[in-house]
Amino acid sequence: MKRLRILTFFVLTAVLLSTASFSAPGATNAAPQHGFSSQEYEKFHDVLHPLEHDALPKKNYRRIRSQANLLVKRGNAIVKLGVPNGTSEDRKEEFAKELDSFREALAKFRADARRGTNDQLKVSYSAVHDKFELLAAMLPRS
Numbered sequence: 001m002k003r004l005r006i007l008t009f010f011v012l013t014a015v016l017l018s019t020a021s022f023s024a025p026g027a028t029n030a031a032p033q034h035g036f037s038s039q040e041y042e043k044f045h046d047v048l049h050p051l052e053h054d055a056l057p058k059k060n061y062r063r064i065r066s067q068a069n070l071l072v073k074r075g076n077a078i079v080k081l082g083v084p085n086g087t088s089e090d091r092k093e094e095f096a097k098e099l100d101s102f103r104e105a106l107a108k109f110r111a112d113a114r115r116g117t118n119d120q121l122k123v124s125y126s127a128v129h130d131k132f133e134l135l136a137a138m139l140p141r142s
Contacts, residue, residue: 037139040081044074044132052129061118064125068113075106075128078135086140095138102131 036042047070055063079102083095109124116124 036136040077041136044078047071047074061121064121065113068110072106072110079103084140098135102135105131
């Protein structure tokens with residue numbers, strides 16, 4: 001009986017410690033999952049990645065359309081951030097131009113997700129993906 005209590009105590013302690021290590025929803029101090037220096041880039045990538053590597057290869061355009069509003073919302077959060085702190089002076093103008101291009105790609109994707117053909121959606125989604133990858137590559141390293 002004593003062994004059972006001790007074992008139960010250790011199991012409960014392990015469960016409590018493992019759940020305590022997870023951050024609360026909306027917490028901003030969590031370590032980046034994908035290595036981006038910005039939480040907005042992380043959140044965008046969380047939506048983008050499964051669409052790129054699962055839905056698009058399977059030509060699951062319905063899934064891409066169903067996630068379009070969330071992807072655009074998170075993309076607009078990136079645009080709203082603007083040029084990140086730590087960007088070198090000689091790259092700030094280029095970064096700003098790429099952000100504007102990303103914003104335009106998001107608008108085209110939104111329109112195609114609402115009323116475009118599957119081929120138009122594929123093209124505009126791929127443009128959003130490629131422009132995001134370019135921005136992510138330009139992010140300052142911490």
